[in-house]
Amino acid sequence: MSRTVLARDPLDAIGDVADGATVMIGGFGPAGQPVDLVEALLEQGATGLVVVSNNAGNGEDPLARLIRDGRVARMVCSFPRQVDSWHFDAAYRSGAVELELVPQGNLAERIRAAGAGIGAFYTPTGYGTPLAEGKEHRRIDGVDHVLEYPIHADLALVRADRADGAGNLVYRKTARNFGPVMAAAARRTVAQVREVVPTGALDPEAVVTPGIYVDAVVEVAAPLPARTTEARA
Numbered sequence: 001m002s003r004t005v006l007a008r009d010p011l012d013a014i015g016d017v018a019d020g021a022t023v024m025i026g027g028f029g030p031a032g033q034p035v036d037l038v039e040a041l042l043e044q045g046a047t048g049l050v051v052v053s054n055n056a057g058n059g060e061d062p063l064a065r066l067i068r069d070g071r072v073a074r075m076v077c078s079f080p081r082q083v084d085s086w087h088f089d090a091a092y093r094s095g096a097v098e099l100e101l102v103p104q105g106n107l108a109e110r111i112r113a114a115g116a117g118i119g120a121f122y123t124p125t126g127y128g129t130p131l132a133e134g135k136e137h138r139r140i141d142g143v144d145h146v147l148e149y150p151i152h153a154d155l156a157l158v159r160a161d162r163a164d165g166a167g168n169l170v171y172r173k174t175a176r177n178f179g180p181v182m183a184a185a186a187r188r189t190v191a192q193v194r195e196v197v198p199t200g201a202l203d204p205e206a207v208v209t210p211g212i213y214v215d216a217v218v219e220v221a222a223p224l225p226a227r228t229t230e231a232r233a
Contacts, residue, residue, distance in 0.1 A: 004167025005216045006196060010040035013190045013218040017046040017155060020073070024111065024151075024182040025053040025063060026158040029082070032175030034159035034192040036220045038062035041157070048073045052111070052151055054104065054178060056080040056088035067091050076151065078104040101131060106148055108181060114150035115184025115213075122147055156186035159223075160209070163191060165199035167211030176208060183213045190216045192223070 007013035014037060017023070023041070027033030039062045049072050056075050057064025066072050068087040080088055080099055091097040102110065103125050113121055122145035126132045136147040158179035161172035169191055171179055183189045191209075196219045 004163075004165070004211050004214050006165065007190075007216045007218040010036040010192065010218050010220065011043055013037065013192075013216045014040050014044060014155070014157070015188075015216070017041065017044055017049075019046050020048040020050070021046060021154040022050040022052065022152070024153040024156040024158075024178075024186055025051060026156070026175065026177075026179040026182050027054065028174050028177050029055050029058055029079075030061060032159050032171075032173075032177065032179065033061065033063070034157045034190075035062060035223050037157040037159075037190060037192045037218070038066070042066060042069070042071070047071045050074045050076065052076040052107075052153060052182075054078055054107070055082060056085050056099075058082060059084040059086075064088065067097060070096060072097055074098040074100065076100040076102060076107070078102055078107050103131065107151075108178065110148055110151045111178070111185045112181040113148075114152045115181060118150060120147055120149050151185065153182070153186040154188065156182040156189040157192070158183050158189065158209075159192045161193065162195045162197055162202065163193040163214070163217045163219075164197050164202050164211070167191070167214035167217055168202055168207045169193070169209035169211075169214060170202060170206050171208055180209050183209045188215045189213055190218070192218055192220050194221060194223075195219060 064087040160169040
């Protein structure tokens with residue numbers, strides 16, 4: 001029997017989120033971001049969050065507003081400062097939010113390692129830069145490497161194209177970038193999807209995230225706009 005819950009709405013889907021939780025948010029900037037789920041996180045009210053994402057919000061999207069409202073204590077991301085990341089920039093400069101900057105490939109691999117049960121791994125990426133300071137180094141086949149550790153999360157919010165009743169997910173284009181690895185790396189995973197189809201209707205060869213990793217699914221046929229072009233608050 002599937003353990004995946006088909007939620008009534010995004011707020012029901014995310015459930016209780018504790019203060020100080022580590023939350024992974026899928027997407028590559030606005031592309032593939034589970035906008036309705038992050039809006040629900042804003043409404044839910046948890047604070048002191050550690051957010052793991054490819055970037056630190058764009059314009060007035062819900063991730064940016066989480067930072068604006070003082071709900072994020074620490075960002076773990078690859079692209080914190082984009083042309084419209086003014087809320088993160090202000091919060092970081094004021095000391096309101098900490099930053100762990102991680103090269104994008106390392107970010108993806110650290111998340112994947114958490115889901116795969118890998119204790120740590122060596123990578124040459126970042127060696128010889130400030131990002132490697134304080135980390136263990138090792139020379140492998142004549143190349144200097146840095147030891148990196150997995151990133152686990154309490155909650156992963158991902159966006160997929162379709163799900164079935166068992167929580168199996170298929171993605172569309174860019175939404176596939178961080179969604180699958182995040183879904184496997186969190187203690188609880190919630191997926192926002194365009195459509196829920198009957199169990200068995202998805203081609204098993206097309207399933208990217210098996211339902212065993214997915215705790216709740218919410219169907220959002222018309223997602224909220226990312227609102228990245230609004231004027232600054």
